[in-house]
Amino acid sequence: MALVKRFTQFVNPQGDGSNAQGPEVAPSLGTPKIETRGMNFFYGTKQALYDINLQIQSRAVTALIGPSGCGKSTYLRSLNRMNDIIEGTRVTGEVLLDGMDIYSRDVDVVSLRKRVGMVFQKSTPFPKSIFDNIAFGPRIAGQTNKSELQGIVERSLKQAALWNEVKDRLKESAMALSGGQQQRLCIARALATNPEVILMDEPASALDPASTARIEDLIFELKQNYTIVIVTHNMQQAARISEMTAFFCVGRLVEIGQTKQLFTNPTQKETEDYITGRFG
Amino acid sequence: MKLGDDNYERRLIWRHRIGQCFEWLCRLATMGALAMLVVLMGSIFSSALSPGRGSGLAPVSLTDTGKNLDTQGDLTYTVSKIIGGDFYFTSDPEEKIKSFSGTDVRGGKVVFNHNGKRAAPVFDLSVSDLSGGKEPIGKFKEVGPGRIPSECPVPHVHPPKPAKPWGWLTWNFLTNGNSDDPLQAGIMAGFWGSVWLIGLTSLMVVPIGVGAALYLEEYAKPTMLTKFIQLNIANLAGVPSIVYGILGFTVFSRMFGAFDKQVTVISMKFLQFLGAKPIDITLPLGPVVLSGACTLALLSLPVVIITSQEALRSIPASLRHAAYALGATKWQTIWHQVLPASLPGILTGVILSLSRAIGEAAPIAVIGVAAHLSFAPGRITGISDLIQNPDKLIRAPFDRFTALPTLVYSWVNEAAPNFEHVAAAGIIVLLATLLMMNGTAILIRQRFQQWNRW
Structure with missing residues (x-):
C-alpha cells in the first residue's frame, strides 16, 4: 500500500493543492522544509562547520555560495547524511527535515536518502543501460512491477527533459551519453525515487554553456514540485535560479537572504567582497 | 643555449633518435615474444602432427x-x-x-x-x-x-603402414584411456579428470575468493590484523605449487594420518529409488578429485583475492556515492553496482589463476594421482550412461582421477619410443581446454565490459 501511495504521489505530486504559491511569491513566507540549528560538523578533530543556523524553504531553490573549502558542500552532504560514509565525521546540533531530526537514533539513513535525493558535480551514471540507471532507485525500494517501472522511467526522464533524446535507446549504455545528458540522467535518477528534496552539488560546473542552460531550465521547472538546495560557484547562476542564497565562508554561515537582496544589497562586508569579486 | 641554435637542434635530433631506438627495441621485444610463441607452437604441432610410424x-x-x-x-x-x-x-x-x-x-x-x-x-x-x-x-x-x-x-x-598417417591427435587419442602402447594411449581420462578438477576448483575459488576480497575491501576496518592478513595473502600468492601439493597431500589426501584405514563416514542412500547403490564416502579422501580440487583451490585463492581486491578498488567512489544517495544500503550498492562494475577485473583474476591451476602437474602428482588410469572420474562413459546412472555425478568427486598435466608429464618421462609425440598431442589438448575455458570467461567479461566506460 505504501508503494501505491508513493506512486500516486509521484504521478500527481501537486495533489495536495498547497503549492498555490508561484515562484514569484517570497519564499520566506513558506514553512521551512529543512532547518539546521546550531549545527557543527567535524572531520575527525578538524571542525568544518561552525554553528550553522539555516532555514531552507519548501518548493524553492536555495543556493549555497562561497569560496572553495568554505564548507558549503559539507553542509549540503550533511543534509542527507552522505557524510556518514566518510570515516570519523561527527555532527552536533540539529538538522530538521519537516521538523524531525535526521541525526536522531531512530532515523533510517536509507529511507532518509530516499526522501532527500542528491546530484553530484561529476555525473556518475551507473555502467548499465539508461533504463536500469533510472530504475535502480525504485527497484531497491522494492518496485518490481515492470510496467510501473517503465512508467517511472518515462516520467522521470520527461521531468528531466531527457525523454525525447533517449526514448529510442533506453537499453543502451548510459556511459554513451554526452556530459550534459549524463547529468540530466542523474537528475532523472534522483527524481525516480520521488524525493522531497533534491541536493545539487555544483551540477553544471563541468558542463558547457548550452548544457548548463538546460540544467538551469530544468531546475526552474523542478522547483515547483521539489525543494532544491544547490551549491554553485557561479554567482550568475545562483542569481538566475535561486530564491534564497546563503553565503558561507570558512565554515561559517555569513549571510542568508533573498537572492535579489543578497546580491544587490548585502548586509555583510564579506559577502559584498565576495560577490563583487574582491576575494574568493 | 638559445632556442633554435645549432646545439639545441642537435639535441632535439638526438632525443628524437633515442626515442626511435626505444621504439624499435620495444618492437623487437614484441617480435621476439611472438617468434618464441611461433617456435614453441610450431615444435609442439610438428611433433603432434608428424605421422605415427606404426608398429x-x-x-x-x-x-x-x-x-x-x-x-x-x-x-x-x-x-x-x-x-x-x-x-x-x-x-x-x-x-x-x-x-x-x-x-x-x-x-x-x-x-x-x-x-x-x-x-x-x-x-x-x-x-x-x-x-x-x-x-x-x-x-x-x-x-x-x-x-x-x-x-x-x-x-x-618393408616399411609398415603408418599407423597414424595424420599425426597423433586422432579421435582415438581423445577417446582412449592411457596405455603402455603409444599408439593406443589416449587422453580421455585426463581430460575428464581436468574438467572435473577445474569445475570443482572454480566452484570453490570464485565464491570464497570474491567473498574474501569483498570483506577485506568493503567491510574490514584497516586494523593491524587485516593488514597482516593482506600481507600474508600477497605472500601466499608466491608460494611454489609443490608446497601446496604437500599441503594437499597431508590435509586432504592423507588427512594427517588420522585414519588407520578407509572409514566410511557417510553412506548416501537418497538415490536408491533410481536403483543406485549407496554412495559411500570414505576418509581419508585419498588421491580423489575432491582432494585435487581443494588443493588447486588453495593454490589459486590468493591470486583471485588480490586481483578481485584490485578490481573492487578500481571502482570510483562516485559510483558508490551515487548508489548511496539513491537510498541503497551497503549490500545493495555492492551487489547491484560495485560487483557488476568490477566483474571484468574479477574475471581476469579468476582466468589467470584457474589457468595456472589447470596446468599444474606438481601438486596433483604430490597428492598421489596416478597417470595410468583409463576411466573418467566416476567411471562415466557417456551421456547415456549418465542418464541411466545419475548417481555417478555424485560419485565422481570421490573417485580417483588423472589430470592432463599429469598425463603429459608421465608421457614425457616414458622411455618407450613415440611417447614424445603422444605428449605433444596431450599438450595440444591441454592448451585447447585452457583456451576453451578462458574463451568462455573472456566472453562473459566482454559482455560486462561493454557497459564500463569511466
Whole structure:
C-alpha cells in the first residue's frame, strides 16, 4: 500500500493543492522544509562547520555560495547524511527535515536518502543501460512491477527533459551519453525515487554553456514540485535560479537572504567582497 | 643555449633518435615474444602432427644386386645392433632371432617387427655362405635406407603402414584411456579428470575468493590484523605449487594420518529409488578429485583475492556515492553496482589463476594421482550412461582421477619410443581446454565490459 501511495504521489505530486504559491511569491513566507540549528560538523578533530543556523524553504531553490573549502558542500552532504560514509565525521546540533531530526537514533539513513535525493558535480551514471540507471532507485525500494517501472522511467526522464533524446535507446549504455545528458540522467535518477528534496552539488560546473542552460531550465521547472538546495560557484547562476542564497565562508554561515537582496544589497562586508569579486 | 641554435637542434635530433631506438627495441621485444610463441607452437604441432610410424609385423625380402650370388648357395645372415625393431620367424613371434638364412627369407618365414620408432630399421649385418663352407662374405655396418651394400643380397625390410598417417591427435587419442602402447594411449581420462578438477576448483575459488576480497575491501576496518592478513595473502600468492601439493597431500589426501584405514563416514542412500547403490564416502579422501580440487583451490585463492581486491578498488567512489544517495544500503550498492562494475577485473583474476591451476602437474602428482588410469572420474562413459546412472555425478568427486598435466608429464618421462609425440598431442589438448575455458570467461567479461566506460 505504501508503494501505491508513493506512486500516486509521484504521478500527481501537486495533489495536495498547497503549492498555490508561484515562484514569484517570497519564499520566506513558506514553512521551512529543512532547518539546521546550531549545527557543527567535524572531520575527525578538524571542525568544518561552525554553528550553522539555516532555514531552507519548501518548493524553492536555495543556493549555497562561497569560496572553495568554505564548507558549503559539507553542509549540503550533511543534509542527507552522505557524510556518514566518510570515516570519523561527527555532527552536533540539529538538522530538521519537516521538523524531525535526521541525526536522531531512530532515523533510517536509507529511507532518509530516499526522501532527500542528491546530484553530484561529476555525473556518475551507473555502467548499465539508461533504463536500469533510472530504475535502480525504485527497484531497491522494492518496485518490481515492470510496467510501473517503465512508467517511472518515462516520467522521470520527461521531468528531466531527457525523454525525447533517449526514448529510442533506453537499453543502451548510459556511459554513451554526452556530459550534459549524463547529468540530466542523474537528475532523472534522483527524481525516480520521488524525493522531497533534491541536493545539487555544483551540477553544471563541468558542463558547457548550452548544457548548463538546460540544467538551469530544468531546475526552474523542478522547483515547483521539489525543494532544491544547490551549491554553485557561479554567482550568475545562483542569481538566475535561486530564491534564497546563503553565503558561507570558512565554515561559517555569513549571510542568508533573498537572492535579489543578497546580491544587490548585502548586509555583510564579506559577502559584498565576495560577490563583487574582491576575494574568493 | 638559445632556442633554435645549432646545439639545441642537435639535441632535439638526438632525443628524437633515442626515442626511435626505444621504439624499435620495444618492437623487437614484441617480435621476439611472438617468434618464441611461433617456435614453441610450431615444435609442439610438428611433433603432434608428424605421422605415427606404426608398429607391427612387416615382410622381409632380399635385395636384388644383379650378381646372382645367392643362387650358388644359401647365405646366412647374422644381424646385430638393430635399431627400430627385431627380426622374428613367423612360426614363433615371441623369440627374437639374430641369424637366419636366405632360404628362410625367400620362403617368407622371416618377418620384422617394427617398434614404430623409425621408418626403416638400421642394423649391422654379417653375411656368410655356410653351405659352401666359405669364409664370411662380408660384414656391413649400419645397413638401412641409403646404405644397402651391393656385394650381395641383403635382407630388406618393408616399411609398415603408418599407423597414424595424420599425426597423433586422432579421435582415438581423445577417446582412449592411457596405455603402455603409444599408439593406443589416449587422453580421455585426463581430460575428464581436468574438467572435473577445474569445475570443482572454480566452484570453490570464485565464491570464497570474491567473498574474501569483498570483506577485506568493503567491510574490514584497516586494523593491524587485516593488514597482516593482506600481507600474508600477497605472500601466499608466491608460494611454489609443490608446497601446496604437500599441503594437499597431508590435509586432504592423507588427512594427517588420522585414519588407520578407509572409514566410511557417510553412506548416501537418497538415490536408491533410481536403483543406485549407496554412495559411500570414505576418509581419508585419498588421491580423489575432491582432494585435487581443494588443493588447486588453495593454490589459486590468493591470486583471485588480490586481483578481485584490485578490481573492487578500481571502482570510483562516485559510483558508490551515487548508489548511496539513491537510498541503497551497503549490500545493495555492492551487489547491484560495485560487483557488476568490477566483474571484468574479477574475471581476469579468476582466468589467470584457474589457468595456472589447470596446468599444474606438481601438486596433483604430490597428492598421489596416478597417470595410468583409463576411466573418467566416476567411471562415466557417456551421456547415456549418465542418464541411466545419475548417481555417478555424485560419485565422481570421490573417485580417483588423472589430470592432463599429469598425463603429459608421465608421457614425457616414458622411455618407450613415440611417447614424445603422444605428449605433444596431450599438450595440444591441454592448451585447447585452457583456451576453451578462458574463451568462455573472456566472453562473459566482454559482455560486462561493454557497459564500463569511466
